Structure formats: C-alpha cells, structure tokens
Amino acid sequence: MSALTAIPADQWFDNPVIREIVPTAVLETLGMTAVAGVITALLGIPLGVLLFTTSPDGTSPSPVTHRLVGALVNLGRSLPFLILMIAIIPVTRLIVGTSIGWQAAVVPLTVGAIPFYARLVETSLREVPSGKVEAVTMMGATRREITRKVLLPEARSGLVAGLTTTLIALIGYTAMAGAVGGGGLGAVAMSYGYNRFETDVMVVCVALLVVIVTAVQVIGDLVARRLDRR
Structure with missing residues (x-):
C-alpha cells in the first residue's frame, strides 16, 4: 500500500502539523528570504559595480583588483550551500549567537547569495550601451557620477531581474537549510x-x-518591465 492510499480520504490535510506548525514555517521561510535578500542587495550591488568598473572595459580598469575580487566571488559561488553552511558555523555563532533556527540560517544564506548576485549585477552593467557612458564622460562626469547617474539607472531593470533570480535561489537554499x-x-x-x-x-x-x-517571479517580472527603459 502506498503512502498516499495509507491515509484515509477524510483525514487528508486534517493534520495539526499543517494547522499549527506550517504557518509558522511559512513566516520563517519568508523571513529568511527577505532578510537575506535585503542584505544581499545592499552588498551585492556595490560588489558587482566593483567587478564591472575594475574590468578591462570598465570605467576604472584595475587588473589586479579585478582578478582578486573575481577570485573571491568565484570561490563563494563554487561552494555548495550545505558545505558553506557547515563551514561557517563558527562565524554564524559569533554573529547570531547560535547555529540553529531561521535567524542563524540568514548568515550562510547571505554569504552564498552575495557573490551570486554580484555576478548578475556585473552582467547587467555590461549591457548598458557604451555610447551613453562615453557621452557623459565627454561632458566631464566623474567616475562616481557615471556609476550613480548612468550605469545604475540604465541597468535597474536587469538589477531587479537578477535580484528576482537570487531570491528564488534563496528560497531553494532555505529548504536545504531547514534540513540541518x-x-x-x-x-x-x-x-x-x-x-x-x-x-x-x-x-x-x-x-x-x-x-x-x-509570486516572487511574477512580482519581479512586473517591476523589471516597469523599469525597463528600452
């Protein structure tokens, strides 16, 4: 007899776990995703900007800096999430005071998501037409002004789309975090x-x-389309 047929029809979903524990678990999943997503956006965007601006085609080429930051980002992206979560348990305890619970899971979730989103940010910035950057450069704009007034505004649709992809990946990571x-x-x-x-x-x-x-995908797509200047 299968697991499905073993449950009487009139008892399906009439389970105290579903009524009492699952709602709290939903809030924990949303909390992990939201907190990790906000921190990832706040740190991932500057890191992605640094990757782009120090690249050979960037506004402030710096081969050494680009290779160093790129290596760190690649290292962060290459570690499987479960291994990362276990490896940084001492850091998690130092920051949160415990290694158990959704608050503790935010630390490895963020550490794993930041390099992932930084690469998406870099890709979005590369898609900004070079002509617009050259135009404001000829007008005497500083590198900071180019980033703040041209690169980020022009790439904002891609930044939102990348953040949507990152949030969905985070939701998958929260499920794995729950297993430990x-x-x-x-x-x-x-x-x-x-x-x-x-x-x-x-x-x-x-x-x-x-x-x-x-829901995250639908909302992210709507926002990205509204911000798309093309």
Whole structure:
C-alpha cells in the first residue's frame, strides 16, 4: 500500500502539523528570504559595480583588483550551500549567537547569495550601451557620477531581474537549510513529511514553496518591465 492510499480520504490535510506548525514555517521561510535578500542587495550591488568598473572595459580598469575580487566571488559561488553552511558555523555563532533556527540560517544564506548576485549585477552593467557612458564622460562626469547617474539607472531593470533570480535561489537554499536545523518549510518537510511519513505535510510544504516562488517571479517580472527603459 502506498503512502498516499495509507491515509484515509477524510483525514487528508486534517493534520495539526499543517494547522499549527506550517504557518509558522511559512513566516520563517519568508523571513529568511527577505532578510537575506535585503542584505544581499545592499552588498551585492556595490560588489558587482566593483567587478564591472575594475574590468578591462570598465570605467576604472584595475587588473589586479579585478582578478582578486573575481577570485573571491568565484570561490563563494563554487561552494555548495550545505558545505558553506557547515563551514561557517563558527562565524554564524559569533554573529547570531547560535547555529540553529531561521535567524542563524540568514548568515550562510547571505554569504552564498552575495557573490551570486554580484555576478548578475556585473552582467547587467555590461549591457548598458557604451555610447551613453562615453557621452557623459565627454561632458566631464566623474567616475562616481557615471556609476550613480548612468550605469545604475540604465541597468535597474536587469538589477531587479537578477535580484528576482537570487531570491528564488534563496528560497531553494532555505529548504536545504531547514534540513540541518535552519527552520522554515524545509525543516517541516524533512521532520514531518519525510521522517514521519506524513505525506500530506510534504504535499502542503511543496505546494507552498511553489506558490512563494511563483509570486516572487511574477512580482519581479512586473517591476523589471516597469523599469525597463528600452
């Protein structure tokens, strides 16, 4: 008999875990994603700008700086999230005071997302027409003014699209974080849906993750289209 048929029809989703624990897990997942997303945007954009401006085609070429920052970003992107989460447990405890719970999961989530988003920022800045940069340069604009008044405004649609992609990746990371004590829907799906064979809990957790991802994608696409100057 399968796990699905083992549950009487009249008991499907009539589960105290779904009524009492899942709503809290949803808030934890949203909290992890929101906090990590904000910090990622605040730090990822400057890092992406630095990657672009110090590149050979940037406004302030610096091969040494570009290679050094690029190497650090590549290192951050190359580590699987679960390994990263375990590796920086001492840092997480130092910052948050614990390595368990959704607040603690924010630290590795942010560390893993910043280099990912920084590369997306760099890509968006590369798509800004070089003619606009050359025009304001000939008008005597400083490098900081070029970045603040030309590069970032022209790339804002791409920045939003990149942040949307990053947030969706973060939601996936929160599910993995839940498997090792990070809280959220991933923890509920693992503890109850998998370990206790409560299939209805697993179905609800998966469905809610799909809804959250879809909502983020739809909102991100709408904002990106509104900001697109093309």
